[in-house]
Structures are given as structure tokens and as C-alpha cells.
Amino acid sequence: MEQHLRADHPVIAAGRHRTRLGKWLAPYGLISPGGLWLLVFFVVPMFTMLMLSLETPVATTGFVNAGYRFTWHVAQFGDALSQYHTEFVRSLLYGTFVTVVSLVVGYPAAYWIAFRGGDRKTIYLFLLLLPFFVSFVIRSLAWQFLLSDNGIVLGTLERIHLLPFGFRIIGTAWAVMAGITYNSLPFMVLPLYVSLEKIDVSVVEAAQDLYSNGREVFTKVIFPLSVPGIFAGFLLTFVPAVGDYVNATILGGPTTTMIGNIIQFQFLQAQDYPMASALSFILMSVLLVGIIAYARILGTRQIEEYV
Amino acid sequence: MDAFDEHGIDPALLRGLTQRRLSRRQLFRTAGVGAATLSLGALLEACGVQGGGSSGGGTTSASAAAGFDWSSQTLHHELDFANWPYYIDTHKGDHPSLDLFTKQTGIKVNYRPVINDNAAFFATIKPSLEAGKPTGWDIVVITNGAQLSELIANNWLIPLDQSKLTNFKKYASPLVKDPAYDPGNKYTVTWQSGFTGIAYSPAATKALGHEPTSVSDLWDPRLKGHVGMMSDNTELGSVGMLKLGIEPSTSTPDDWKKTATILQQQKNDGLVRNYYDQSYINALENGDTWITQAWSGDVFIANESGYPELKFIVPQEGVMSWHDNMMIPVMAANPLDAITYMDYVYQPKIAAMLANYIWYVTPVPEAKPLVAKMPGGKPVASSPLVFPDQSVVSKAHDYYTFTGHQDLSEWNSIFEPIIQS
Numbered sequence: 001m002e003q004h005l006r007a008d009h010p011v012i013a014a015g016r017h018r019t020r021l022g023k024w025l026a027p028y029g030l031i032s033p034g035g036l037w038l039l040v041f042f043v044v045p046m047f048t049m050l051m052l053s054l055e056t057p058v059a060t061t062g063f064v065n066a067g068y069r070f071t072w073h074v075a076q077f078g079d080a081l082s083q084y085h086t087e088f089v090r091s092l093l094y095g096t097f098v099t100v101v102s103l104v105v106g107y108p109a110a111y112w113i114a115f116r117g118g119d120r121k122t123i124y125l126f127l128l129l130l131p132f133f134v135s136f137v138i139r140s141l142a143w144q145f146l147l148s149d150n151g152i153v154l155g156t157l158e159r160i161h162l163l164p165f166g167f168r169i170i171g172t173a174w175a176v177m178a179g180i181t182y183n184s185l186p187f188m189v190l191p192l193y194v195s196l197e198k199i200d201v202s203v204v205e206a207a208q209d210l211y212s213n214g215r216e217v218f219t220k221v222i223f224p225l226s227v228p229g230i231f232a233g234f235l236l237t238f239v240p241a242v243g244d245y246v247n248a249t250i251l252g253g254p255t256t257t258m259i260g261n262i263i264q265f266q267f268l269q270a271q272d273y274p275m276a277s278a279l280s281f282i283l284m285s286v287l288l289v290g291i292i293a294y295a296r297i298l299g300t301r302q303i304e305e306y307v
Numbered sequence: 308m309d310a311f312d313e314h315g316i317d318p319a320l321l322r323g324l325t326q327r328r329l330s331r332r333q334l335f336r337t338a339g340v341g342a343a344t345l346s347l348g349a350l351l352e353a354c355g356v357q358g359g360g361s362s363g364g365g366t367t368s369a370s371a372a373a374g375f376d377w378s379s380q381t382l383h384h385e386l387d388f389a390n391w392p393y394y395i396d397t398h399k400g401d402h403p404s405l406d407l408f409t410k411q412t413g414i415k416v417n418y419r420p421v422i423n424d425n426a427a428f429f430a431t432i433k434p435s436l437e438a439g440k441p442t443g444w445d446i447v448v449i450t451n452g453a454q455l456s457e458l459i460a461n462n463w464l465i466p467l468d469q470s471k472l473t474n475f476k477k478y479a480s481p482l483v484k485d486p487a488y489d490p491g492n493k494y495t496v497t498w499q500s501g502f503t504g505i506a507y508s509p510a511a512t513k514a515l516g517h518e519p520t521s522v523s524d525l526w527d528p529r530l531k532g533h534v535g536m537m538s539d540n541t542e543l544g545s546v547g548m549l550k551l552g553i554e555p556s557t558s559t560p561d562d563w564k565k566t567a568t569i570l571q572q573q574k575n576d577g578l579v580r581n582y583y584d585q586s587y588i589n590a591l592e593n594g595d596t597w598i599t600q601a602w603s604g605d606v607f608i609a610n611e612s613g614y615p616e617l618k619f620i621v622p623q624e625g626v627m628s629w630h631d632n633m634m635i636p637v638m639a640a641n642p643l644d645a646i647t648y649m650d651y652v653y654q655p656k657i658a659a660m661l662a663n664y665i666w667y668v669t670p671v672p673e674a675k676p677l678v679a680k681m682p683g684g685k686p687v688a689s690s691p692l693v694f695p696d697q698s699v700v701s702k703a704h705d706y707y708t709f710t711g712h713q714d715l716s717e718w719n720s721i722f723e724p725i726i727q728s
Contacts, residue, residue, distance in 0.1 A: 145589075
């Protein structure tokens, strides 16, 4: 009755082949929406930008535009660096400061929510994100208003002689760094919270059973387990902080210009697209190299888990 | 020396002001940040167009503009109009002057206040213009400056049919006729104009011991750390030249370098609190600055919104005068409708409706008696900032008109490092 089918029967072979091909294709199929997105909105613009940074405008008279010609104008990168190295260094310094402060301030908050939050964890996280329901430009403008010389804070303190006449916050580097820190704090707290929340309490109990005191439990168990969170928090904080230009515009002064302001100026006002592209490319490269070095130090295994 | 105090404008104008209005410049300081972010996408697109190293991007449109045939145009009863925010008469969400236009001509106006910044808006239409495609606008309003010069040089504007500008010919102020940036009004007619002078708060008077009267007060060490300068490098360079007694419109690169030295000194001495965009008025209100470069319309709005102590002056060295101009981009769908509107607003009656709301300088002096008769219009009509008298006009200076990318980039390389460092 039952017909014996050989494995190399065409129908079966085709079916198995299809399955194997399907298995091989499945992951690619699954990443294709995201991959396509990255290709169209990241790889292509990146490549265009790189090309543009090596171009020079076609010489014309007056305001006539004749586009750009690709000339391998590598010197553009040298010009960009020699002209704007101050702003590059300043942005990296601000970014580092912001990241460190966010970590120092954010870690206890994340720790507290993760271990002491109890049933109200969701509420605390919601409160943390609540300011983000308002546009961050508006929030920065609010700080500008609050901290102005005659504002509610400084004006009052000056009037009761707690501050010297002429004391100011707006327009200083501190104002810019504080503004960026304020805006990036949740991006530090959230990944930290995720990594801390994941820690199994029994691991902590085991450490205590092995006669660890409170500090040792933290330094030998909790902190190492939260390193991936620190890494993710670093990425989400440092990278946008270095490229920020809104806080420097709204809260800064004449000596707090960041590289983001320069790039914005070159693109929108000067319309020197090759220079703007070169600056953007340098910034991106510096950040990428920094991140790779940082990833090496913290170990790639955890990064794969979290990034 | 202080034209506005002579006219007793501060109290008079304040009394007439019944409605809280936002100045467009005040508004777009907020919007500008967002707009800048948005337009970056448009810019990347622009780069893509040019990135291929294509030459002669303007050829298609150039021929379209040169051979523009007005006689074959007909009305389409439609008009797409791009303007700046809070820059037209508004009553309960309607624009009465536009409604009247539609009633008289049957032309429906699609009015969009989308322009927040000359450079950023220009960046959004430039890719279309380079590709020889319509921008989607029949009228755009752009200030005299590098963007306008670029539009004209690349033949991206339709030359106006002068025979259709009868109201303009009859009523336009000599200030806006045949301007240096567009000889013979070949491509543009002015929407509104304004002045860049100096504004100050009582703190400046206290520190100086007298009312500020001069551009040099911006360099006074007694105001250290409380001087506001503009981040627009054309404004910054021009005020520096006024201080040195150089006429900006005829200045040379050597003058620019001399001017940059005193501006850099001003910054190095710690006088400058910051280089501001439109937010300069908030810095003055907040007490961050005591004295600042300022645009004529903004201070009066500040007066009315809770800061009556602020004052605007025409310094003895003079003020800079600027013009926002209407123009028709090439490939516009409805050029005849557009030029009909451009001439329509030059009727004194219509100009009065606009002037009584906008408070910048109207291009139609004959609107003055009409504004005076309008509700709340008396102080507006007597304001030398809306209807400038000889005392102001004689002190008005024009900006340097850029001739091309060469002098523009030279200007930028001289003045921009003062702001960006």
C-alpha cells in the first residue's frame, strides 16, 4: 500500500531544499526592514556626505551657481581641523563632563528605582520621563528664562544680597553643560535601570552569605553586572551631547560655541556644503574611534547583549 | 538725536495698543531652531542634486525667466503665498486684506506663514530651482541680502511686468523704488521694511549716567558683560562700520578688516554678553543685556507685553534699513495672480490695513491718514517707525550689496570668526 519514497525523490528534495533555503534566508528577511532603513537613511547619506566633502565649487562669477566638482579635495579636512579645532576640543570636553555628571547623578537614581522602587517602579520611571512630554527646545528656553540675570532665581538672590551684583549663569560654559546634562539624564538612567533591574537578588544574597559587606556587594557584584548599562548610557549620552548645538545657542555665550553650531552655520548660513560635510565627517569619525576604543575596554561580549 | 522721544511715542503708542501680538522676529527665534533641524533634510537633498558635479544647474530656469511672456498669461484665480509669521493683518483667524482681495478679484489665496529664516527657507526652494522645477510658491518674501542676490543672479525670479504695477508706481515710497539690490524693481517690490538700531533698558542709563545716544555706547566699558550684539554677521559688521563712520553700502574689504578689529576687541574686553538671533529682545527683557542692537518693531511689542521701560533709538551715527520683498520664483504656476496681488497691496487703503497690524515700515506713505482713522491707529500713524519722517530717513543706511560668492565668503571669513569661536 504504502509507497516507499526515496529521499532523492524530486518532490521531497525540492521541499527540503526550500526549507533549508528558507532557514538561511529567514534572518536576512527579518533584518531587512531595519537594514533597508539604515541603507537608505544612513549609508547613502553618509556616502553622499563623504563625496561632497571632497568637492570644490565650480568657479563662477557673481552669485551664479554651477554646482560642485569632485576634485579629491582632501585639504578640506585639514582646513576644517585647523580652523575649528577649538570647537572640536570644547565639544568633546563638554560631552565628557556631561557624561560623567549624568552617570554620577543617574546611577543612584537608577539604583534606587531598581532595588527600592517596589510596586511603584513604573510611576518613578514615568516621572523621570515626564519632562520629555515637552519639546526640549521649550525646556531649554524655560531654563534661559528661569536663570536670567533678573529672573526669579538670580534676581531674588541678588536682591537679598546672597549673590554679588552682576553674577550670571546664562552665557557661561556651566550653563551649557548643565543644560545638556539635564536633557540627557534620562538617557543615562533608563539603560542603567534596565541593567540593574535584571540583577538576580539571589546573587546579592549569595555574596552576603559569603561574608561580603555592603560595599563589597556593590563593587564586586552589582557594579560589574551594571557595566553594560553604563556602556549603553554612555553611548546615548555622550554622542548626542558632543553634537548638541541647541543648548549652546540658547544657554551659551560668545565663548561656548560647539562644533554643532559651526556645522549648522556652515550648512544653513554660509552654505559651504563641502566644509560642513567635512566637519560632520570628522566629528563622526572621532566619535566612532572613541566608541570602539571604549568598547574594547569594557569588553565586546556585554555590548552585544545590550547594543 | 532721539527721534522717537521727540514724538512722544512711548506713552502714546502704548495707550493705543489693545491687543497682545507677537512679533514675527520674536516668534521665529523659537521656531527657527526647529526649522533649522527640519531644513537639514532639504539641504542634504540639495547636496545630492549638486553632488554629481552637474554644471549649469540654472540653464533650464534661466531660459524660462528670460523668455517669460506676460502677454500669454491668464488668471488662474489661485495664489500660493509664502510669508513670515505674524506679518499680515489678522482678525479672529482671518486676514481681512486677503479676503477683500479674493472678493475683488476672485483669486483665492493660499497664505502660508512658513518663512522663519531667509537662509533656511531659501535652502528649501533651492533644489527645485536648480532642477528647473516649480517651487510650489507664486510669491515668496525674502529680505534684501545674499539670498535675494543669488535668486536674481541665477535667473530664478520672473521679471515683473512693469505695466501691471500701476499702484506701485503711484504710491510706493521713494525708499523702496529702484533699490540698489534690484535696480528698477525688475524682480521685486517691497512688502514691509524696518530699521536696525539700538534698544536699551534703564539699567544702561544708570550705568552710563545718561541715556544712550550713540553706537559707541555698545563699546562703553561701563556696560561690560551686558551688551547684546546680533549673530547675523551682516548686522554685526554694519553696526561696526557705523561706529567707525564707514558707509556700509560702499565699504571695501579693507574697511571690513578694520571693523572686525574693533568688534573682536569688544568681545575680548568682555563687553559682549552674547551674539543673539531674534532672542536678543528676551535677553533685554530678562536683564541679561542692558543695551543691544535691535529691530524697530520688536521693542514696541515688548513695551506692550510688560516691559514699558525699554526704549528704541536711532543712534546719532544712523540706523541700517532693510526691506522684505515680494517676488515670483520661476516656474510659478500663477504669475498673473501673483503680480495682481503685489500691486493690490500698494493701494493706500490696503497698505493701511497691513500697517496697522504689522508695525514695521509700510512702503506706502499715503496710508498714514487712513491708519490714523482706524481703531487704535492714531499712535501707529504718528510713529516714525511705521511712517518714517525725514529725521529717520536721513539717518538710514543701506547694507553692503554682495556681488557674488567671492565677496560674500570674504565677508563671512572676516566677520564670522568673531561670532563663532
